[in-house]
Amino acid sequence: MKSVAILGGGPAGAFAAEQLASAGLRVVVFDEKLAWEKPCGGGLTYKAYSQYPFLIENSTPKRLVHETVLSAPRGGEATLKLTDPMVIYSRFDLNRMLLERAERAGAQIEKARVLKMTRQGAGWQLHTSGGAASADFCIVAMGARNPLREVGTELKPRDTMTALGYYVPGDQERIDLQFLPGLEGYIWIFPRCGHLSVGICGKGEPAAALRQRLERFMMERGISRKDGTFYSHLLPSLDSGSWQANRVAGDGWMAVGDSAGLVDPLTGEGLYYAIRSADLAARALLAEVGDLAAKLAHYRALLRHDFAADLEFGAHLAKRFFVGRILCGAVTERMVEFTRRSPRFSLIMQDLFAGRQPYAGLKRRLLRNLNGSLYDLGMSLGFARVVPRKSPGCQNP
Numbered sequence: 001m002k003s004v005a006i007l008g009g010g011p012a013g014a015f016a017a018e019q020l021a022s023a024g025l026r027v028v029v030f031d032e033k034l035a036w037e038k039p040c041g042g043g044l045t046y047k048a049y050s051q052y053p054f055l056i057e058n059s060t061p062k063r064l065v066h067e068t069v070l071s072a073p074r075g076g077e078a079t080l081k082l083t084d085p086m087v088i089y090s091r092f093d094l095n096r097m098l099l100e101r102a103e104r105a106g107a108q109i110e111k112a113r114v115l116k117m118t119r120q121g122a123g124w125q126l127h128t129s130g131g132a133a134s135a136d137f138c139i140v141a142m143g144a145r146n147p148l149r150e151v152g153t154e155l156k157p158r159d160t161m162t163a164l165g166y167y168v169p170g171d172q173e174r175i176d177l178q179f180l181p182g183l184e185g186y187i188w189i190f191p192r193c194g195h196l197s198v199g200i201c202g203k204g205e206p207a208a209a210l211r212q213r214l215e216r217f218m219m220e221r222g223i224s225r226k227d228g229t230f231y232s233h234l235l236p237s238l239d240s241g242s243w244q245a246n247r248v249a250g251d252g253w254m255a256v257g258d259s260a261g262l263v264d265p266l267t268g269e270g271l272y273y274a275i276r277s278a279d280l281a282a283r284a285l286l287a288e289v290g291d292l293a294a295k296l297a298h299y300r301a302l303l304r305h306d307f308a309a310d311l312e313f314g315a316h317l318a319k320r321f322f323v324g325r326i327l328c329g330a331v332t333e334r335m336v337e338f339t340r341r342s343p344r345f346s347l348i349m350q351d352l353f354a355g356r357q358p359y360a361g362l363k364r365r366l367l368r369n370l371n372g373s374l375y376d377l378g379m380s381l382g383f384a385r386v387v388p389r390k391s392p393g394c395q396n397p
């Protein structure tokens with residue numbers, strides 16, 4: 001294989017292009033917009049920049065945020081100090097940085113809309129708004145709204161969240177996350193360079209209802225929409241039953257990022273998985289593992305082993321987390337209370353935010369810390385006289 005066409009030049013497509021062009025393949029990226037302000041928080045976790053340090057070590061404008069405030073109506077507020085900050089980019093800047101890296105590695109970047117792909121012998125004929133092109137192999141990276149039905153994840157309504165919001169003038173030092181009763185999703189306020197991104201994501205609720213919830217929240221917080229710009233987009237959030245049959249590769253193609261449904265179903269984090277899946281796709285394509293079919297199987301196995309199995313587990317937890325109940329209250333309310341009152345629980349939350357705590361080991365860690373967290377909670381509620389001084393759980397930080 002000599003030539004690869006990359007359909008879509010967002011984070012996933014641009015990073016795949018950089019990796020493959022660096023290895024000496026002839027790579028063309030087709031994107032209808034190139035760098036653009038895609039509706040997105042633009043937040044990158046420690047997990048992303050610790051594995052790909054160029055995501056923080058660069059001169060591109062960005063915000064480093066060290067504090068998140070979690071809130072839920074009957075759970076109050078909890079401030080979470082982030083030992084490893086969240087890095088927030090404008091998507092225009094992030095996309096441009098990634099496309100420039102791809103170009104420097106030798107990839108050709110074309111501003112064109114991909115209209116169709118048809119088989120031509122063992123390769124592909126591509127029909128774009130700029131004309132026809134051919135390639136030996138295709139990487140599908142056109143995001144959640146991939147218009148080509150025959151390649152990439154087949155997103156059903158149960159596999160997506162609606163995400164919408166406003167870019168509004170303003171500034172603050174912290175990230176705000178608000179959970180609401182009955183909402184399988186959350187509201188966020190992300191500080192970005194020069195403005196705030198205030199948005200909501202939710203599953204199984206019409207966009208109009210989500211918008212109403214968000215506008216009510218903004219009114220309560222005194223955030224004006226007057227000079228704001230509205231945005232909306234689709235966020236993949238695969239149902240637990242959809243992961244096993246997820247179509248991430250097929251004859252002559254691999255899908256990466258949102259086009260492969262690779263987004264954390266609980267947090268909506270997709271940037272890391274876009275870059276990581278692009279990295280794994282490039283590794284599989286370049287690997288000495290036999291024929292093309294073997295490379296496709298290798299990609300599926302790499303994804304599963306690296307993070308897809310954990311995201312599938314996250315999908316099992318998502319509904320229980322957002323709309324479930326525990327200790328006579330909503331899970332999200334209890335989570336906020338525990339974060340506020342228990343230093344041990346707060347540490348677990350910090351690790352979840354940074355991406356250091358996989359979902360698979362979460363239950364075990366929570367149980368291991370349960371005694372200690374309940375002890376913290378009791379003490380913070382003023383039960384010092386009725387709770388024994390030393391709890392056995394305290395030995396288990």
Ligand SMILES: Cc1cc2nc3c(=O)[nH]c(=O)nc-3n(C[C@H](O)[C@H](O)[C@H](O)COP(=O)(O)OP(=O)(O)OC[C@H]3O[C@@H](n4cnc5c(N)ncnc54)[C@H](O)[C@@H]3O)c2cc1C
Binds near residue numbers: 043145269
């Ligand atoms: C409101 C919102 C907030 C989010 N916040 C965060 C966050 O804070 N942190 C985080 O990690 N993730 C976040 N995400 C998820 C994140 O935006 C995505 O997971 C990420 O952008 C996926 O990258 P991608 O390259 O796969 O797709 P995209 O970024 O969508 O890129 C796809 C590219 O394909 C191009 N394209 C599409 N169709 C065609 C075509 N026919 N021809 C040519 N080009 C085409 C587009 O122009 C685009 O550049 C958020 C998502 C939403 C909707």
